[in-house]
Amino acid sequence: MGAMTVAIDADVCVIGGGLAGMTSAIAAAEAGASVRLLSHKKSTLRQASGLIDLLGYTPAGEIVADPFDAMATLPDHHLYQRIGEQAVHDGFDLFDAVVGESYSGDHTAANALVPTYGGRIKPTARYPTMTAAGLASDRSPVLFVGFERLTAFDAPYVSASLSSDGMPAPTRGVTISAPGSHRPDTRLHRLVHALDVNESVSTSTGSQPIRDALARRIEPHLESAQRVGLPALLGLENAPDVRRDLERLLGVDVFELPMGPPSIPGQRLEHQYLDALDDAGVFRTTGNPVVAFDADAGRIQRVYIDRNGSRVPYTASQFVLATGGLVGKGLASDRTALSEPVFGCHVPHPADRAEWYGDDPHTDQPFARFGVAVDRSLKPCDDSETPEYDNLRAAGGVLGGTDVTMELSASGRSLASGVRAGRLAGERSN
Amino acid sequence: MDTKTEVLVIGGGSTGCGIARDLAMRGVAVTLVERGTLTDGTTGRMHGLLHSGGRYAVSDQESAAECITENRILREIAHHCVEPTGGLFVSKPGDSEEYFERKLSGCAACDIPTERLSGEQARAVEPYLAHDVERAIRVPDAAIDPFRLCVANAAAAREHGARIETHAEVTDLLLDGDRVVGVELAHENDTGQSVPTERIEAEHVVNATGAWAGQIGAMAGVDIAVRPSKGAMTVMNCRQVDTVINRCRPKGDADIIVPHETACILGTTDVEVDDPDDVPESQWEVESMIETLSELVPILDGARTLRSFWGVRPLYEPPETKTSDPTDITRQFFLLDHADRDGLAGLTSIVGGKLTTYRLMAERISDHICERLGVDAVCRTADVALPGSDNPMRLEDAMASFDLRSPIARRSIQRLGSRSSSVLSIDEPNPVICSCEAVTRAEVEDALSEVGTDLNAVRIRTRASMGNCQGCFCAHRMAALLHPDHTVETVRSSLDALYEERWRGQRHALWGEQLSQAMLTRFLHATTMNRAHSQTASSESIAFERFDGGDDRGD
């Protein structure tokens, strides 16, 4: 097929619209390139907690207070060592610029300790400002409030569990029923929306704005608490207003605990990134997967998306693969092997499937380390460590090498590799 | 503590629970002891096929006849544990026509009703059958839930005064000369520690430990030649077929598909093992099963598997036979009267058999024991329904009165039998804890009230955590229900035990969707909840002052 007949679509084409892909696209645009972002489905941000982990535990399993100190001790093959500390700083700078006031943690290099909905304490580098009053290192008394039908968050248990982990603040937990008729188990989004628009709900004392009704149900339990922790559902668009109103009505700080899917903080973060993509002038095409590509002389010429059975080409001079890991479908597997389905990049893994997993689910698992292997400029390499294509880089969850679920580094890796891959692609394309 | 009973039954599988029910209904004082939870042995790890007898109609007509009789009885007394799916024996090109005809005549000889179908007719029944299926025989096979069946028997026994002790392992048989006079037990408490032993004196001891029967025999110096044979089964995520599908050929591995609730289970293999507690779980068994059964139902290849598990058949052969291939060992059951056989009074073992014939096995052994004890009472187990199977109208009533959506009420009632009314009639909101299997909080709490802190036992009773997500979203919710009755430590260890069990089952089928699901589960449990690490963090306390102390900007 004659490549020269098709006009170039953009300088840089990024495949995958998760945290890594969006970061790459913005970084490439900032480097002066025109950028096309192709994304198939919703990214894992909708499932993720919204916390931005950089490095929570050392390979030996020790909790990390200062991630930059700890990074220096990581083995050479670790991604952070491969691409360098500067890439990590650049990634977080870009993140901080995108999220502005809505996240906290950039005032210090130290990790923060955030209580989780499983009742444990977790180290993280950036946390939503909605969660800021909840830090586990703070000594002021906390009241955790759960909802009757939201069994994923059991406030009395979370309180007891955090105390037993040594959280220094006195804690209590109560379960109340959510105001209004929206059930938090089956109609979570209706409840979130009702809080967003401060919908009026009927209560035993007449009808009342839902934020007031919620505060009223919490108030009798306050006692000496100086902060109130709720599951993360306090509005999508107007979350800061919901928090401010509740704080005003209750006279104490209010914070959210990040939850599992569907994650409201993850969706808020995604909205901010989408705005930033628009501001950076990135062209977005969503809803269709990249299914094929043309290559010539060691370079990717174009990729094709599948739109209702027909193939639409996107030509670019540089490509970034940011299709995520096993959850985002950037890695595929069948009974015999693991693969990277877009470009067929080499994914190191044991031939014997019995070696894909270990016995104890509480420790590092081989399958959690699966992903493409890259060189220092983030080019995916074949099994002899030679770049597969000259103009292809990879970022985020599709990269292998580390069990990020145990190390607590998933988003940090996406930011650092995303910014670096995007910037290099942007510079090379000019 | 020492106690006395008339009959002591060792083993809480279908056989032991069936015996306890039978004897208790005859007015005999019974104690049943089980080292784990009920169904911990083979009963909780089998294929769930209520045989019509068709499978044995050529090779072993005595077993076939027993199967069809018991099949009919269980449809009556345990209809809440049985799904009358029907079954098909299908033939592919190359499968012997002569064998097909012998299957038909064998069924006729054993009074097993059949219907001969052409390939097209078979595909009209099961659209996903392979295009080259040439002919089929329809038989009254069914799916049976071994967990509920076993628990219902135990509940009935208890209602008739039996004592059922789980987490109680027989560590020795008490002998008085050449007579067994009781057992010595080690109990395990909630947290898994052993507490002081107990001696139970009994007039007669029944060894119903299936694949483990040889170990009990050895305690009294008698030899019981059990030949444990393992079988693999793989659970698929949806119900590709609604009928039990068998391959119509003399014998073979991996030739049955059994639909269960929302899934299908493929099975099974037959490989002899030395130690029933140490069963090698081999990947190839899973793969070959999927491959072989895809010949019958092609969409199975590439379908999503949920998990695989292994069970051990308690096969037995009388000392003089020396069969080399385990598939040739008879599926009949044997009653070993050790007084006659070994000169050791007070002990009877029951080995071999099938779940389908558990009631008949219990009847035979109970007759034998009653004769020894001089008890003159007849067996009533075939005539009295098991707890939970009464009055189908209660299903409708419960649905209306508890304002439940029909799939939940229907499935709740199936799970709880006639207990559902009391379990579901609570005023509080009753949220769903496990959305994959639609299990409500009331059901989990009801199960907890019976089993203490063992979430795996709750899982078995309610099916919570057994769906597509394999506990990813619900395991921690189940565990939190233990609080505040139990300590944080207990909640955590119970959750870990459930999480580990779920992991053991799914890791052998870890590819495709299931591998993605396993990664999502890790992200949720290890990353978002940080459950994996804090185990170590809690032992040494965290130096809180070294972390981010907060930022005033937000206030």
Ligand SMILES: Cc1cc2nc3c(=O)[nH]c(=O)nc-3n(C[C@H](O)[C@H](O)[C@H](O)COP(=O)(O)OP(=O)(O)OC[C@H]3O[C@@H](n4cnc5c(N)ncnc54)[C@H](O)[C@@H]3O)c2cc1C
């Ligand atoms: C449940 C959960 C909890 C998490 N919690 C945390 C946490 O607490 N802290 C933290 O730091 N991180 C967390 N993470 C990790 C984080 O959210 C991201 O998964 C990680 O940063 C990787 O992001 P990514 O952009 O590489 O991939 P993804 O977010 O997976 O995005 C990949 C994108 O590529 C698209 N795509 C895939 N294939 C194609 C194709 N062929 N064509 C076009 N598009 C394609 C997908 O549709 C998707 O939009 C969590 C993740 C999960 C799943």
Ligand SMILES: Cc1cc2nc3c(=O)[nH]c(=O)nc-3n(C[C@H](O)[C@H](O)[C@H](O)COP(=O)(O)OP(=O)(O)OC[C@H]3O[C@@H](n4cnc5c(N)ncnc54)[C@H](O)[C@@H]3O)c2cc1C
């Ligand atoms: C792979 C496979 C598939 C099968 N499929 C079918 C089928 O589809 N249909 C069918 O009808 N049959 C089937 N069977 C056969 C059927 O499952 C068994 O025959 C039946 O479950 C045996 O029940 P049991 O009570 O005799 O043994 P078990 O269920 O094994 O019970 C014995 C109990 O004794 C306990 N025990 C052991 N040692 C001690 C001790 N020292 N102290 C206290 N307790 C002890 C064990 O923990 C165990 O719970 C299958 C078997 C296998 C292996």
